[in-house]
Each structure stands twice: as structure tokens, then as C-alpha cells.
Amino acid sequence: MSNTTRQEPLPEPLPEGECILWQGAPGWAGLARGAFRIWHVAAYFGVLGLWRAVALLVDGAPLASAITTALWFVPLALACIGILLVLAWLSSRATTYTITSRRVILQIGVALPITMNIPFGKIGAAALRPYGDDTGDIPLTLVAGERMPYWALWPHARPWRFTQPEPMLRAIPDAAAVAGILADALAATGPSTRDSGVPASTTWAGAPEHAHQRLGS
Numbered sequence: 001m002s003n004t005t006r007q008e009p010l011p012e013p014l015p016e017g018e019c020i021l022w023q024g025a026p027g028w029a030g031l032a033r034g035a036f037r038i039w040h041v042a043a044y045f046g047v048l049g050l051w052r053a054v055a056l057l058v059d060g061a062p063l064a065s066a067i068t069t070a071l072w073f074v075p076l077a078l079a080c081i082g083i084l085l086v087l088a089w090l091s092s093r094a095t096t097y098t099i100t101s102r103r104v105i106l107q108i109g110v111a112l113p114i115t116m117n118i119p120f121g122k123i124g125a126a127a128l129r130p131y132g133d134d135t136g137d138i139p140l141t142l143v144a145g146e147r148m149p150y151w152a153l154w155p156h157a158r159p160w161r162f163t164q165p166e167p168m169l170r171a172i173p174d175a176a177a178v179a180g181i182l183a184d185a186l187a188a189t190g191p192s193t194r195d196s197g198v199p200a201s202t203t204w205a206g207a208p209e210h211a212h213q214r215l216g217s
Contacts, residue, residue, distance in 0.1 A: 011107070011115050014100060022099045022181045026156075028085075028092035030135050030171025035091075035155035036084040045077035091155060097169045099182050102189070104140065106167060108156050116153075118167060120189050122146045128179040136175030138182065139168040 014020070032038045053070035057063065090110045098105040104123070106116040124143040130136040139158040142148065150157055150165040158166040172178050 010098065010105065018100050018102045020098060020100050021185055022097075022178055024097055024172060024178070025095050026092050026097075026169070026171035027135060027173060028089040030131070031092055031155060032085050032088035034137065034171060036088050038081050038084050038088075041080055041084065042077060045073045045080070049073035092171075095156070097172070099178070099185060101185060104167075104169075104182070106153075106156060106169075108153075114152060116148070116167065118142075120186055123186065126179070126182055126186065128175060130175055134174050134176070135171050136179070137168050137170050138172060138175065138179055139166045141166055 010020075049070035049072075052073070053066040056066040056069055061069075087110075091108075094108065094110045094113065096105075096107040098107070102120055104118045104120075106114075106118070108114055108116070118140065122142055123140050125141040127139050127141075128136055129139065137158075142164075148157075148165050148167055150162055153165055153167055156168055156170055158168045169178070
């Protein structure tokens with residue numbers, strides 16, 4: 001088993017013959033950039049401040065007054081970015097991604113922990129979206145008929161895929177190697193040997209052991 005970030009126990013033992021191939025978690029900095037869009041938030045407040053300063057100058061206000069007014073946006077921007085950074089850190093701490101020899105498991109959720117099981121038979125395709133460093137995202141396209149609720153997935157979902165949400169392993173360290181592990185596992189099972197009769201499911205923390213629900217139902 002390769003583990004780039006942490007090793008966490010699964011909610012329940014794996015069936016006989018199934019083993020963990022990789023387990024890890026998203027980096028909080030990558031989540032802050034990719035999921036919580038801190039640079040977009042910073043740019044938004046920058047544009048607001050600039051717009052306000054220009055509007056005051058056009059109205060004839062002194063330059064010093066326009067700059068002072070624009071600077072009032074800085075504390076607000078820092079407060080918002082700080083909140084997003086904390087949320088990204090908490091989300092990273094509460095997340096564990098696991099790739100086994102038969103499925104992908106997402107243990108996610110800060111306030112409401114959720115475990116999502118995605119059998120290989122329900123994965124139509126997997127891709128790699130690398131960043132400038134060794135990190136990256138791995139979105140999973142589900143086969144027709146399988147749908148996961150976007151609200152339950154976020155921020156572990158591919159952006160702008162609302163009608164057909166795609167679960168995504170976000171900000172993974174050494175993403176190329178992890179994508180290779182998943183690709184090899186999918187190839188080893190093959191479309192004809194995957195257990196496609198097992199539906200993708202989700203379990204909320206504290207629910208009875210039998211209370212698995214088919215995603216999207």
C-alpha cells in the first residue's frame with residue numbers, strides 16, 4: 001500500500017480478497033486554491049476596492065480620500081480569506097481517500113461525516129488534472145444511471161458538473177502516481193470482471209450498519 005498523506009481506519013473491514021492500494025488526503029493549500037477559490041475572492045475584493053476608488057475620483061474626491069476608502073476593503077478581504085483557509089484546513093483534516101482493489105472510498109464531511117463507496121463497476125472513466133507542482137485532481141466519471149448528489153460531494157466534486165456530478169479526489173500529492181495506481185486497478189479488474197451489480201452507496205456517520213443508500217436515490 002502506498003500512502004502519501006495519512007493512514008486511517010475504514011468504517012468497516014474490507015471483504016476477503018479486497019485490499020487497500022492507496023490511501024491519502026487532499027492538501028489544505030490545494031483545497032484553498034482549487035475548491036474555495038481564495039485567489040478569486042482576493043481578486044473580487046480588489047476589483048471592488050479599485051472600482052470604489054475610481055468612482056470617488058470621478059466624483060471629484062481627493063486622491064488620499066479615495067485610497068483610504070478603497071483600503072477599507074482590505075480587512076474584509078482578509079477576514080473572508082481567513083475563513084476560507086480555515087474551512088480548507090478542516091476539510092483536509094476530515095477527508096480520507098482510499099483506493100482498494102475493487103473500489104474508491106471517500107470519507108468526507110466536517111460537520112456531517114459521510115462515507116461514499118464507488119465500486120469500479122460504476123466508474124466509467126478516470127482522468128488526471130495536474131497542477132504546476134506534483135499535486136493534482138482525479139475526477140471520476142460515473143456510468144449511466146449512477147448519480148451522486150453534488151451537495152454531499154462538495155468540495156470533492158468536479159466544478160460545474162451539476163446535472164451529472166463527478167466525484168473528485170482533490171489536491172492529491174504525487175497525483176500522477178496515484179492516478180497510475182487507480183488506472184492499473186481498473187485495468188486489472190476489466191469491464192467484464194468488475195462487480196457492476198454492487199451499487200454506489202453512501203453512509204452517514206451514526207447511521208445503522210445496514211443503512212446504506214444508493215447515491216442519487
